[in-house]
Amino acid sequence: MLIDRFGRPVTNLRISLTKECNLACFYCHREGQDDGERVMTPEEIERVVRIASRLGIRKVKLTGGEPTVREDIVEIVRRIRPYVVDLSMTTNGTTLYRLAEELREAGLDRVNVSLDTLDRKKYKKITGFDVLPWILRGIEKAVKLFHPVKLNMVVMRGINDDEIWDMIRFAAEIGAVLQLIEIEVPREMEDSPFFREFFYPLKPLEEEFERLALEVRERRMHRRRKYFIPIDGKVAEVEVVRSMHNTVFCMNCTRLRLTADGYLKTCLLRKNDLIDILGPMREGASDAKLVEIFKEAILMRRPYWK
Numbered sequence: 001m002l003i004d005r006f007g008r009p010v011t012n013l014r015i016s017l018t019k020e021c022n023l024a025c026f027y028c029h030r031e032g033q034d035d036g037e038r039v040m041t042p043e044e045i046e047r048v049v050r051i052a053s054r055l056g057i058r059k060v061k062l063t064g065g066e067p068t069v070r071e072d073i074v075e076i077v078r079r080i081r082p083y084v085v086d087l088s089m090t091t092n093g094t095t096l097y098r099l100a101e102e103l104r105e106a107g108l109d110r111v112n113v114s115l116d117t118l119d120r121k122k123y124k125k126i127t128g129f130d131v132l133p134w135i136l137r138g139i140e141k142a143v144k145l146f147h148p149v150k151l152n153m154v155v156m157r158g159i160n161d162d163e164i165w166d167m168i169r170f171a172a173e174i175g176a177v178l179q180l181i182e183i184e185v186p187r188e189m190e191d192s193p194f195f196r197e198f199f200y201p202l203k204p205l206e207e208e209f210e211r212l213a214l215e216v217r218e219r220r221m222h223r224r225r226k227y228f229i230p231i232d233g234k235v236a237e238v239e240v241v242r243s244m245h246n247t248v249f250c251m252n253c254t255r256l257r258l259t260a261d262g263y264l265k266t267c268l269l270r271k272n273d274l275i276d277i278l279g280p281m282r283e284g285a286s287d288a289k290l291v292e293i294f295k296e297a298i299l300m301r302r303p304y305w306k
């Protein structure tokens with residue numbers, strides 16, 4: 001298993017499949033990336049995952065941009081499937097209604113769907129597109145096929161902070177998990193008008209959940225907490241993703257990233273900690289050389305908030 005200089009095992013690979021997206025959320029951090037024009041082929045992605053699995057990586061998350069704008073998305077899922085224990089995707093849901101069955105059949109285990117609001121006008125304001133009813137149809141289909149389905153809500157002051165309890169109720173009703181996410185930005189953006197206007201700290205809410213929950217669990221990754229909260233005769237499962245200035249979160253980070261243009265990236269918030277893996281692959285590097293590149297990337301890893 002790969003373990004970095006801070007004693008953090010790396011068991012998880014987060015692959016950005018494309019920088020392209022069919023929505024335009026105003027808060028999007030683009031996974032902290034500034035990708036070039038190169039795009040990894042399904043064969044190349046499979047090769048990286050095969051090497052990663054030899055090094056102890058067991059979980060793969062597909063993300064983007066929007067991963068499902070790639071026409072070869074089902075092939076990518078099918079190719080990666082044999083090498084991992086947990087294969088998941090984070091998507092904006094625009095293609096779920098059309099693709100959910102094929103993705104399931106290709107071996108995708110679970111999906112996270114971004115859903116910041118249940119209000120059609122607000123949805124358009126946030127994402128730029130009036131497609132909420134279509135997303136909801138996709139989610140309805142996904143909950144029949146995948147377990148769990150997680151709904152990702154980035155909580156923003158003055159935009160959707162009034163909807164937190166409606167979203168908790170909605171998730172419980174449809175049998176999904178709700179992830180409440182703090183806006184995250186790198187240090188240099190904390191002074192930006194965007195961050196100052198919209199950041200909504202989730203710590204006070206966590207304290208409230210602590211009091212209300214029937215049960216609280218802690219995940220290995222980021223030591224994120226999950227709260228089981230009774231609501232309207234059901235129990236909602238709510239996970240809190242509170243990363244800003246959270247040293248515990250970073251000390252329990254088990255993820256390495258692969259950018260859409262083929263670099264291993266050590267941290268979401270560190271733009272420049274990159275190491276090229278696609279270039280050497282295209283120049284004929286052996287598997288042994290690619291293992292060395294992985295090890296170099298692990299050596300570069302350091303917690304962001306410390």
Ligand SMILES: Nc1nc2c(ncn2[C@@H]2O[C@H](COP(=O)(O)OP(=O)(O)OP(=O)(O)O)[C@@H](O)[C@H]2O)c(=O)[nH]1
Binds near residue numbers: 184
């Ligand atoms: N700072 C930071 N944020 C992360 C990291 N991984 C995910 N996030 C954020 O967590 C939120 C949810 O991400 P998802 O893509 O749904 O994946 P996830 O929840 O981390 O993964 P699973 O719970 O295993 O499905 C997003 O806002 C991500 O930007 C990380 O390693 N560091």
Ligand SMILES: C[S@@+](CC[C@H](N)C(=O)[O-])C[C@H]1O[C@@H](n2cnc3c(N)ncnc32)[C@H](O)[C@@H]1O
Binds near residue numbers: 021030031090154
């Ligand atoms: C960058 S998106 C990529 C996958 C896909 N397009 C989607 O929206 O689900 C991955 C996740 O990051 C979240 N995200 C984007 N910008 C963020 C920010 N500034 N802070 C916190 N989460 C953010 C999105 O809401 C989404 O759940």
Ligand code: SF4
Binds near residue numbers: 022023025029030064
């Ligand atoms: S759908 Fe995802 S990648 Fe696209 S803009 Fe929104 S958060 Fe960013």
Ligand code: SF4
Binds near residue numbers: 249269270305
């Ligand atoms: S070190 Fe912290 S900020 Fe960087 S990827 Fe890991 S959890 Fe995210």
